[in-house]
Amino acid sequence: MxxxxxxxxxxxxxxxxxxxxxxxxxxxxxxxxxxxxxxxxxxxxxxxxxxxxxxxxxxxxxxxxxxxxxxxxxxxxxxxxxxxxxxxxxxxxxxxxxxxxxxxxxxxxxxxxxxxxxxxxxxxxxxxxxxxxxxxxxxxxxxxxxxxxxxxxxxxxxxxxxxxxxxxxxxxPGDAAFTERLADVIADHDDAFLAAYVDEEAPISYGRLRDGLAAQVRRGLxxxxxxxxxxxxxxxxxxxxxxxxxLPPAGGDPEGPVAGTVFKVERGPAGEKIAYVRLFSGTVRVRDLLRFGRPGGRAGGAADEEGKVTAISVFEQGAAERRDEVVAGRIGKLWGLGEVRIGDAVGEPDGDPGGDPGPGHFFAPPALESVVVPTRPADKGALHVALGQLAEQDPLINLRQDDVRQEVLVSLYGEVQKEVIQATLADDFGIDVAFRETTTVCVERPLATGEAVEIKGKDINPFLATIGLRVDPAPVDSGVEFRLEIELGSLPFSFIRAIEETVHDTLRQGLYGWQVTDCVVTLTRSGYSPRQSHAHAVFDKSMSSTSGDFRNLTPLVLVAALRESGCGVYEPMHRFELEIPADAFGAVLPVLTSLGAVPYAPETRGAVCLVSGAIPAARVHELERRLPTLTHGEGVLECAFDHYRPVQGAIPVRSRADHNPLDRKEYLLKVVRRAGGSR
Incomplete structure (x- = not known):
């Protein structure tokens, strides 16, 4: 089938x-x-x-x-x-x-x-x-x-x-208006069909029209x-x-290399992870050793985890039935992949899935954030574990641990999601929580090019590592890219990987505490001390560079480069479309202005006025709350994320949740203490 x-x-x-x-x-x-x-x-x-x-x-x-x-x-x-x-x-x-x-x-x-x-x-x-x-x-x-x-x-x-x-x-076929509409729509996207439609004396058969419709539906046209x-x-x-x-049936070669994507993760009765996998190519069998990880690798390499598949279920006639295998085109539930996460690619990274199997990001990220506080202080540890399990099922909850204040923050799309998280924690984990005030999540973007370098052996640098980094602005919505400008082979791959991972971690909190995006970070200089030991002695890390040296030094170099480049803070903006009675426009317009909205020219259609524009995401809830009174219950509001704009007025600062590389002295004291002393 x-x-x-x-x-x-x-x-x-x-x-x-x-x-x-x-x-x-x-x-x-x-x-x-x-x-x-x-x-x-x-x-x-x-x-x-x-x-x-x-x-x-x-x-x-x-x-x-x-x-x-x-x-x-x-x-x-x-x-x-x-x-x-x-x-x-x-x-x-x-x-x-x-x-x-x-x-x-x-x-x-x-x-x-x-x-x-x-x-x-x-x-x-x-x-x-x-x-x-x-x-x-x-x-x-x-x-x-x-x-x-x-x-x-x-x-x-x-x-x-x-x-x-x-x-x-x-x-x-007997409905002339329908067949004419079919022919017109198909001809809009098919020049060959249009030529045949115009030139042929005999009418095009209904079967050909249906075939043409199916072909264009399958192309998404x-x-x-x-x-x-x-x-x-x-x-x-x-x-x-x-x-x-x-609609087109699923493709994929069951005999090809295994390639698929994980789109859902849930926990079984015993707490075991169950991965929902759409398989684009190949066949996965029980007891197979399966590779999985971020598409392209979690740090720029290949998929970096492995697990043995202990059980498989395939969906048949309404339910998931246990099977020995799942083949290309099907959706299977896989047990045994203990470290699997939503969005992981499974199988060989070079496998051809017949398209991009990665989930990508098609919608805007959450624009809100709130601190979760357990009602009983003794539940702090259990809350962190429970939120970790919820984040496995919904990575965009995006847990942020504030080690300084001993708080956990979650990202949110809205108030209903907050209520659902609260109820889930109470019902499934027995943890009663409260949320503090919801705040808007901004982003930072570099304003210019900035460079910094720390050289091994200099008094100011306590680590056995040399790192030079350059930060360049990148196009909007391009994310973060890490590049190498050093000679290949001049630095062990494990150290390069440590730098890259730490760059991404550090950029989660920029100069003002917000995530830094839309930039290119380039490794411009490097140096290390090769593995050494005293005579007749074992390896001595006080004489030899380790990945820890590069992980600890990278934040200092990166924030120095960011300081030189400068960062702008941008707030999320929603595009709104508002349908209101025409006589309510005079009351609605000043409210929109007071909420920081930028309305475009209104359009009047009889007794209805259509107003569109942009509004800060933080003010959407207030507009929703006030609209019924302003329009006598007749206003209809549509909102969706549109873009980020530079913050107007005072720049909001987000409290840091790390060792704060912006304060070198404080950072070094905490990092050296954590590492067990200085060299």
């Missing part, structure tokens, strides 16, 4: 999980359809998901459509859990984007579709809830074309909207649209046929 790894994505409450239940029921996997409200669905298995009626963690189930096994991945819709969606995108062959026929295109819908199109993931659109009061057909199609993409093709006609007798009739109701099953058969006919 062929395999299709399918994602279900949507804005919160559009009906993703209900659609998943209906697809499983239609395929005969479950006898009864669960309800999100009743907390008995297949994919919302966490107690907290059942209590809140929202999806928090991605979940995998499977069903068969003719000769295709569909691994269906249900993802969260709430923007606070966008990190779960990000990890899933790297393993998909296709997607279904669910839109509510009542609410229409919403903020998260636009963010998701923009990303799906950029990644060229073949996507079908399912407009759900046509049985609900307020459901619309033509207005939703217009919104899809205007706000998502003009390359949509309605695959049928909805009727009886807003009633119990709502229906969806798929179009066929065109998006068929289906209407229906997941609760009543309306339109689901047509959607299922579209999944089977239009």
């Amino acid at each position: 062929n395999t299709l790894n399918l994602g279900i994505l949507a804005h919160v409450d559009a009906g993703k999980t209900s659609l998943t239940e209906r697809l499983l029921h239609t395929a005969g996997v479950i006898d009864e359809i669960g309800s999100v409200d009743d907390g008995n669905t297949q994919t919302d298995s966490l107690a907290l998901e059942r209590q809140r009626g929202i999806t928090i963690k991605s979940a995998v189930v499977s069903f068969a459509v003719d000769d295709v096994t569909v691994n269906l991945i249900d993802t969260p819709g709430h923007p606070d859990f966008i990190a779960e969606v990000e990890r899933v995108l790297s393993v998909l062959d296709g997607a279904v984007l669910v839109v509510s026929a009542v609410e229409g295109v919403q903020a998260q819908t636009r963010v998701l579709m923009r990303t799906l199109r950029r990644l060229r993931i073949p996507t079908l659109v399912f407009v759900n809830k046509i049985d609900r009061r307020g459901a619309a057909y033509e207005p939703v199609l217009r919104a899809l074309a205007e706000k998502l993409t003009p390359a949509i093709v309605p695959m049928g006609r909805a009727s009886g909207l807003g009633t119990r007798v709502s229906a969806f009739r798929p179009y066929g 065109v998006h068929p649209v289906y209407f229906g109701s997941a609760v009543d099953g309306v339109g689901v058969d047509a959607l299922t046929a579209g999944i089977r006919e239009l």
Whole structure:
């Protein structure tokens, strides 16, 4: 059988999980359809998901459509859990984007579709809830074309909207308007088809039109649209046929080198790690010794961990079944990889996955941060362990340990995520916690080129190492790159690796305490003392350089280079789109200005005013809070991260959580004491 790894994505409450239940029921996997409200669905298995009626963690189930096994991945819709969606995108062959026929295109819908199109993931659109009061057909199609993409093709006609007798009739070869629309959309992206369409005297066959549609859907160029109701099953058969006919099956050579990616990690009943792996190439068997690590290596080399696979489960007919192997194209649960992390590449680094298997970063990083404090001081140690396990499942929680204040900070997307972490710690670990005030996470960027060097043997340098570093600004969103300008072979690789790892660690806290990004750090000079010993004695580290010398010296050199370059501090900005009554504009505008927003020219459409612009991420919650009063409950706000801008006014400083290389004397006292004394 062929395999299709399918994602279900949507804005919160559009009906993703209900659609998943209906697809499983239609395929005969479950006898009864669960309800999100009743907390008995297949994919919302966490107690907290059942209590809140929202999806928090991605979940995998499977069903068969003719000769295709569909691994269906249900993802969260709430923007606070966008990190779960990000990890899933790297393993998909296709997607279904669910839109509510009542609410229409919403903020998260636009963010998701923009990303799906950029990644060229073949996507079908399912407009759900046509049985609900307020459901619309033509207005939703217009919104899809205007706000998502003009390359949509309605695959049928909805009727009886807003009633119990709502229906969806798929179009066929006899629907002239449909076949004409198909031909026009296909011709927009296919010159050969356009020439045939214009020149041929006989009409193009319906079969050729459907083949052309499938080809362009699989290239991510065109998006068929289906209407229906997941609760009543309306339109689901047509959607299922579209999944089977239009979306591409998984590729990959089972006989090729093993290559895959880990997109989810969970803990079993005994605390063991279970890795969810999408395999792009090769076959993994029980008792195989499997390599894994960061794509390209955690420090610039190859994958640097190994583990023996002790058990495998593969998804079949709704559940994960134990198997002896998992082959290319499939999703498997692997036991035995004790050090595995989300985002790890598995197998040979030179294996061809048929594309980039790495998860990448498709959405903005968390813009908020808060200190987590245990209610009982005795729980400090247990809290750190528990947060570490949560960070394994969600790396963007991004734990930051402040050793000076003995505090733990977590990165957040929003207040709902904070509440979920708090409830999870209480329910799963028995730890009651409180959060301090949420603050905005800024970034630093170098403003110019800066260089520094510390030479071995000089009085100011207590380490047996010579390091020269240059920091150069890099394009926005390029991250951090480490380069070598020293002669190859002039420094042992273990020392180069120590410098590179420490550079990345040090850049987590720049001159003002924020993470430094968008720069190139170049190793320009190096020197070391070769391994030596006194006569007839063992190795003497007081005479020989060690990796510790380079790890301890690198922060001093790097911050000196940063000081010379100078760093600007940038705050996250969200792009907002606001739909308000036209007569409320006069009240809303001064509030936007007071919140630091930069509104663009408004657009008036009858009694409605559309305002867009940029607003500091830190002020979005305040705007959401005040909007209902300002607009008599009629304002609609859409927000999404857009860019970082230079901080206006006083530069915010983040407290340091390390040995503070900005203060050389303090740093050396702490580092030498930690190392057990000076040389």
